[in-house]
Amino acid sequence: MASNNAPSTGVGIRPSSRTVHVAVPPVEGSSPLGVPLYQGHTFTFPDADSMGAAFADPGGPFVYARYNNPTARALEDAVAGLEGGAAAIGSASGMGSITSTLWALLRPGDHVVAQNRLYGGTLGILGDLDQRWGVQVTRVAAGDPAAVEAAITPRTRVLFLETIANPTGEVVDLPALTAIAARNGVTAIVDNTFATPLLCRPIEHGADIVVHSATKYLGGHSDVIGGLAVFADDALHREVRGRTLEFGSVLDPASAWLAIRGLQTLGVRVPRQSENAQTLAERLAEHPAVDTVHYPGLPGHPSHATARALLTGGFGGVLSFDLAGGADAGRKFVNSVRLAALAPSLGDVRSLVMHPASTSHRNLDPEELAAAGIGPGLVRVSTGIEDVEDLWTDLEQALA
Numbered sequence: 001m002a003s004n005n006a007p008s009t010g011v012g013i014r015p016s017s018r019t020v021h022v023a024v025p026p027v028e029g030s031s032p033l034g035v036p037l038y039q040g041h042t043f044t045f046p047d048a049d050s051m052g053a054a055f056a057d058p059g060g061p062f063v064y065a066r067y068n069n070p071t072a073r074a075l076e077d078a079v080a081g082l083e084g085g086a087a088a089i090g091s092a093s094g095m096g097s098i099t100s101t102l103w104a105l106l107r108p109g110d111h112v113v114a115q116n117r118l119y120g121g122t123l124g125i126l127g128d129l130d131q132r133w134g135v136q137v138t139r140v141a142a143g144d145p146a147a148v149e150a151a152i153t154p155r156t157r158v159l160f161l162e163t164i165a166n167p168t169g170e171v172v173d174l175p176a177l178t179a180i181a182a183r184n185g186v187t188a189i190v191d192n193t194f195a196t197p198l199l200c201r202p203i204e205h206g207a208d209i210v211v212h213s214a215t216k217y218l219g220g221h222s223d224v225i226g227g228l229a230v231f232a233d234d235a236l237h238r239e240v241r242g243r244t245l246e247f248g249s250v251l252d253p254a255s256a257w258l259a260i261r262g263l264q265t266l267g268v269r270v271p272r273q274s275e276n277a278q279t280l281a282e283r284l285a286e287h288p289a290v291d292t293v294h295y296p297g298l299p300g301h302p303s304h305a306t307a308r309a310l311l312t313g314g315f316g317g318v319l320s321f322d323l324a325g326g327a328d329a330g331r332k333f334v335n336s337v338r339l340a341a342l343a344p345s346l347g348d349v350r351s352l353v354m355h356p357a358s359t360s361h362r363n364l365d366p367e368e369l370a371a372a373g374i375g376p377g378l379v380r381v382s383t384g385i386e387d388v389e390d391l392w393t394d395l396e397q398a399l400a
Helices: 048-056 070-083 094-105 120-132 145-151 174-183 234-247 253-263 266-284 304-310 326-336 366-371 388-399
Strands: 087-091 111-115 136-140 156-162 187-191 209-213 227-231 290-294 318-323 352-354 378-382
Touching (some): 070 087, 070 253, 087 234, 094 209, 094 234, 136 145, 156 174, 227 234, 266 290, 266 318, 326 378
Parallel strands (some): 187 209
Antiparallel strands (some): 209 227, 290 318
């Protein structure tokens, strides 16, 4: 079970320091500086009673790797602490965390209100719940709290949001929206992958559950896939955990170990990536080949005022922009970068580019793409930690 106490220093410290001080499972006599990789999946017990008690207690002794594992729990506890949550559940991927959490909370006949600007995979699972499982989904412009409140019905069980929307950079008024959810007895789930706990901690703004793709910023090196769901209170954690165990979307110990390694440099990576994104966004906004830049750090972005109030320490490392030449220009651009890599991910130490309309959001029809703010020539850039002048040189030559 996670603890919100500070790490072993015994004093309150800032999130960027917490990322470095991941609690290590205790061993006899001394303690390793790094979290060990516990690859074993089965644990033995001295008697039947102690084994039975362990099955009943999610924070108790380790039983079986699908239930819990020392390395996976170290990551869960670290991220829960960073987010200010009571506990966390690790999964095999970010979509594993989203899907298993939604399936645990929803039943046929229930209703979900979802932000219309979400990651394509999230929109896909919401569409599947609607079409095949009898869960009605209403997508709304989350920048309008009145529209969100109007969409809630007596059957609404979940409000799904993103701190920084993929890929348009929309930042919504989390305190206002989570307050609406709380008044109506609705569980507020916030995907905090783009912001990370360094820029925003949604539980502090009223969220009930925060989900992460650990594959992205938390891991940070394109060598791990994993997901996490962090819960504001222990009762909700126990409710969801009891149902998600049977789904089998388990966080592998080796992946947890790699994510912990990545987590410990999060405090230096995210500020650099945010600074790079801010500089590139400002320069792209002046380039004649670019129609519109979508980055909340720009004063002209529709969410700029909200982002300034909600985010701390930067506006994130992802920006997108519409090219004047449409879809052909978008594909030509991503084919022309040399330093940045054409890849379907983000949050890496390397800069990555992609064309969302033909990749992450390819399953959306033109009307749905428009609702998500994705034009045919939109390009997404996830800035890495390279020198920003080298990145600009690369983008500039690709634009030419």
